[in-house]
Amino acid sequence: xxxxxxxxxxxxxxxxxxxxxxxxxxxxxxxxxxxxxxxxxxxxxxxxxxxxxxxxxxxxxxxxxxxxxxxxxxxxxxxxxxxxxxxxxxxxxxxxxxxxxxxxxxxxxxxxxxxxxxxxxxxxxxxxxxxxxxxxxxxxxxxxxxxxxxxxxxxxxxxxxxxxxxxxxxxxxxxxxxxxxxxxxxxxxxxxxxxxxxxxxxxxxxxxxxxxxxxxxxxxxxxxxxxxxxxxxxxxxxxxxxxxxxxxx
Numbered sequence: 001x002x003x004x005x006x007x008x009x010x011x012x013x014x015x016x017x018x019x020x021x022x023x024x025x026x027x028x029x030x031x032x033x034x035x036x037x038x039x040x041x042x043x044x045x046x047x048x049x050x051x052x053x054x055x056x057x058x059x060x061x062x063x064x065x066x067x068x069x070x071x072x073x074x075x076x077x078x079x080x081x082x083x084x085x086x087x088x089x090x091x092x093x094x095x096x097x098x099x100x101x102x103x104x105x106x107x108x109x110x111x112x113x114x115x116x117x118x119x120x121x122x123x124x125x126x127x128x129x130x131x132x133x134x135x136x137x138x139x140x141x142x143x144x145x146x147x148x149x150x151x152x153x154x155x156x157x158x159x160x161x162x163x164x165x166x167x168x169x170x171x172x173x174x175x176x177x178x179x180x181x182x183x184x185x186x187x188x189x190x191x192x193x194x195x196x197x198x199x200x201x202x203x204x205x206x207x208x209x210x211x212x213x214x215x216x217x218x219x220x221x222x223x224x225x226x227x228x229x230x231x232x233x234x235x236x237x238x239x240x241x242x243x244x245x246x247x248x249x
Contacts, residue, residue, distance in 0.1 A: 002111035003063070004029065004128055005189065006036045009098035013118040014045045016249065020118050021054050025061055029128040035064035037106030041098050042071050064108070070101050085216045089202075096200035096223040099182070103192055113192060115185040122247035123184065130244070131186045134174055138191070138231055141244040142166065143183035152248045153181035155224050156240055161211045168242040177240040178209055179221070179228040184246050196234060199226035207233055 006024065013020075024036060038055070040048045051067045059065045074094045076087050099115070107113065114128065120143065124130065131139055142165040143153035151165040158168070158178040168175045187196070202220025204210040209232035210221045221229045228238050 001030060001033050002132060003033050003035070003109060004112045004114055004132075005107060005110040006034065006114045006116055007039075007099070007102050007106060008037070008116050008118050009039045009041065009095065009102055010043075010047065010118045011041050012043045012045045012047060013040075014043070014047045014050050016118045016121070017047070017050050017054055019121065021058050023121075023123070025058065026125050027128055028126045031062050034062050034128070035106070035108070035110060036062050037064075037066050037068070037102055039068045039070055039098055039102035039105070041069070041094065042074055044075075066106060068102060068105055070098065072097065089217045089222065092223040093200045095182075096198040096226070099198040099223070100200070103197070107189060107192060110189050113187045113189050115182045115187070117183045117248070119249040120183050120246050121249045127184075127246070131241075134239070134241075136174060136186075136239045137188040137236055138180065138228075138238045139174065139186040139241065140165075140177070140180045140238070141184055141241045141246050142169075143181065143248050144245050145248055147245055147247070153183045155179060155181035165240050165242045168240065170243070172243055174239040174241055177228075177238050178232070179225045180238050180240075182224045183248060185224070191231070191234070191236060194234070196227065196231055196236070198223050199230065202226075204229035204233065209233070 055067045072094045140156050145152050156165050203226035205220050207229050209229040
């Protein structure tokens with residue numbers, strides 16, 4: 001069986017941590033083939049201290065479980081929401097750096113990397129086996145707020161961003177997509193080793209895989225969308241599972 005590394009960057013996630021580790025513990029995949037890495041950045045709610053406590057509690061249940069801290073001194077102004085357009089480029093720049101930091105610190109001899117957001121609150125216990133069964137190098141289930149609802153993770157799209165995962169339902173199997181999100185993303189580890197990362201800058205200005213103009217910052221894709229454009233430039237296809245839904249808080 002394949003070795004799988006689950007990676008989660010997080011910030012101000014104290015309220016989700018107990019359930020996050022409980023869900024990992026309920027995975028049916030062989031725990032001795034599962035490793036978990038978490039990177040915390042810039043939290044002010046006690047996330048890091050709680051992470052250390054829970055990591056100590058759960059460490060013996062996985063092949064490896066490590067917690068890292070890397071601050072970027074980035075904070076969204078209190079009067080602005082997380083989705084405020086004016087902060088998106090800076091916010092996702094930091095998130096891309098966090099993903100890459102975590103990847104480079106944690107990846108060892110694993111065959112697959114499963115990116116998982118801490119605030120994904122429901123997924124099937126056999127999700128790892130299910131995703132691996134498709135044997136696709138980059139694979140992303142549909143992340144929604146409620147079963148059957150519209151996609152929450154709008155970074156997964158195709159056709160120049162005009163179609164999201166909820167527009168592609170009904171096939172029952174994988175569909176080709178042009179971009180991915182990171183709420184839950186399976187990546188063959190050798191692609192990361194070959195140089196596939198999460199750009200912290202506007203990537204792919206000359207790439208045919210990017211949108212002609214991002215609605216916030218114009219030309220170029222960043223973070224998970226930049227990852228997808230880079231994958232395209234490396235000759236790789238991204239795939240989505242619109243009929244497999246995971247639930248976001």
